[in-house]
Amino acid sequence: MDNRFTIYNSLSRKKEPFTPLHPPFVGLYVCGPTVYSDPHLGHARPAVTFDLLYRYLMHLEYMVRYVRNITDVGHLENDADEGEDKIEKKARLEHLEPMEVVQKYINSFLKNMEQLNTLHPSIEPRASGHIIEQQQLIEELIKKGYAYEVNGSVYFDVLKYNEKYKYGKLSGRVLEELQSNTRTLDKQDEKRNPFDFALWKKATPEHLMRWPSRWSDGYPGWHLECSAMSIKYLGEVFDIHGGGMDLQFPHHECEIAQSTAAQGKESVRYWMHNNMITINGQKMARSLGNFITLDQLFIGNHPLLTQAYSPMTIRFFLLQAHYRSTIDFSNEALLAAEKGFQKLMKGIETLDKLKPSLTSTIDIPSLRKKCYEAMDDDLNSPVLLSYLFEGVKYINSVSDGTEKLSINELTSLKDLFKVFVFDILGLKDENISKGDEKLTSELMKIIINLRQGAKNKKEWAESDKIREDLKNAGIILKDLKDGAEWEME
RNA sequence: GGUCGGUUAACCGAGUGGCUAGGUAGCGGUCUGCAAAACCGUUUACGGCGGUUCGAAUCCGCCACCGACCUCCA
Incomplete structure (x- = not known):
């Protein structure tokens, strides 16, 4: 297949010809949902967008490994809500185990995605199933000097990273500006800098989702899972990373920092971002x-x-x-x-x-x-x-x-x-009446013939009544030059 | 305030330095006993002001408005 296929790379802000690293194989990673409530129209956008991409790549005869994660731990509430884990909060409200919440909303997500006729990804890994991999990545980052531990939590050292690599290249942010724009003056902040982000958080006593580690009983930071799982399933360098535009900063920026710091090289070749539904x-x-x-x-x-x-x-x-x-x-x-x-x-x-x-x-x-x-x-x-x-x-x-x-x-x-x-495009015909299709069509033939008889005798009242009755039953009749056809409303 | 993106007809939405996007809705016609469908034709456009150009809705500048993002314990 000649590669005329171009995609807009958010990193370069340009359309670029798509050339996979190891043709005919293509690695595709897409940020999936945090499963703590029913999927909404906004979730359908990336799902359909990257389903379209997946389908087109396969049509172009690429062998695609499509990985879409499920965030079931580590995604905290922002600003408003004291930073509780989104899933734990829901679990508390609904009196459920966190993993019950997760299961419930994974089920509804997958059901809706099937209804939208999106193909299942090749792998749908869960963050909670990759704690070891995430811990290993943290070790690597500590070893290389890009992460530090404070009171059982581990943070990524953005300033250190920025010395060698450029933090903010995807979202067009400059660290100095971020510094001057940061509004908090937290006295007890464990972080060296406000823009450092958590890799591992020590769990408070009431926190339910916790795993042992050499730093503390705790849980991984939100950004870590995507780096760990993309490396695991797609390799150190892979072709396409997708997700919603709202994830560009900080999520994807942090992913880039983590993967680059750990590996000494960038892992994503093409970044693709779908826009929002308003x-x-x-x-x-x-x-x-x-x-x-x-x-x-x-x-x-x-x-x-x-x-x-x-x-x-x-x-x-x-x-x-x-x-x-x-x-x-x-x-x-x-x-x-x-x-x-x-x-x-x-x-x-x-x-x-x-x-x-x-x-x-x-x-x-x-x-x-x-x-x-x-x-x-x-x-x-x-x-x-x-x-x-x-x-x-x-x-x-x-x-x-x-x-x-x-x-x-x-x-x-x-x-x-x-x-x-x-x-x-992944569209499909949704016409109803699949079950008794044969019977229905035979019956319709008889009805249409009866009506034709009336029409031949110019009994318009009769023929109109038949059409009207059918319409009331949800069947639309259309007269053609030779005969008639019908369809369900 | 910073970064990025947007502003296209009644609605939704593409796109290009000069040539009809498309869908939906209107209007007129063809077909039809009538209707529906289909087909043909057609009406409302490119936020404002300048500049570049033979020519700009398209490129450049300024302005206005709109949106996204600006972290993890606000």
Whole structure:
């Protein structure tokens, strides 16, 4: 495969041709969720974005190892809440074991991800399952002089790191500015500098999630897991690291510092960040309380929703925007996405019924080329969709007889839709009535024939009543030149 | 305050130094017993002010507004 595929590297702030370190293998690491409450629309964005990447890389015949972690320990509440562990806090509130909380929300996360038709990553490692690896990394950092212990906790020495490497290169931050901007003057702070971050925290007596170590009974810092697990599963240097833009600082910056300090070299070659979903112009986040969970979207029970939206509508909605743009949530936008998605699916249904002609009036190879160009350009799914809609227009024109497709071109167009819509964009037809499909279609044939009889006798009242009754039952009847077709509402 | 990004028609959202993005919604038409679908045509655009250029919504500068991030025990 020639590598025309370019991706925007957050590190260089430029689009770069993608060349894996060890082709045909590609290592991909993506920051997964902290599992302490139900997944919301914001979680769907990275999941779908990197699913798209994963699918496209595989389509390009790369052998991809896709690692997406699950944070089940170490992610503390920020500022507001005394820095309690997010999961422990939830456990206390719900009277559950921390690991019960973790299990509950892993289950709902994975369920929602399946509904969105994202493929399972190759490995989904959990932070709590890699305490040893994280401790080893801490040892390494202490040995190399980039970490120090105070009262049983271990901190990363950012100032020391900055002497040799540049701290802040990913987020464009300069240490001196960070220093001057730091607002706290904590008297009892154990850290040498406010911007140092915890690698290991000594557990207070009431803290539940704790592991023994030579420093203290404690737990790992949040940033550590990603360094430890990416190195373990993808090696010291790997191709792509993804995650939400809000993780750039401090999380990814700290990851870079940890991995670089421990290994003497950087581990990530391409950093990719998806943008946020906004609601009324503001980031949708649990901490802001303005989020809509995926279940609420699928069921439709949220004050801001006028109806339920299917998982594929949500997926289509996300794919209609480029992953590096913010995408604003609204009912209107979702409604438009729902219609658009249905139009695409109907087009594909029509495509299956097209009859070939002897000649073609449409140039399918050039359409195919444009589709690849869109994907190669940093996963430009909205542009790809616009070309697919161009394809739908062709399909409908052929169906209407204003355009023609030869057998070869028709086959090629079918393949194009299969590849781009289902394999790469990961959309799927959600049409109901799968179970009794055969019976239903036989019954519908009979009903349509009866109605045709009435129509032949110009008994319009009768034929309209049949159509009306069907509509009330959720079946839409469409009269065509020869006969009629139907679909579920 | 610092860093980064954004501002495109009714809504959502691409993109490019000169050529229709696309979807949804409007409007007019074709088809149809009527409707729906489909097709054809079509209406609202590039935040403001300057500059570069034969030409800028696109490049540069300034301004306005919006957003993200600015750590771990606030």
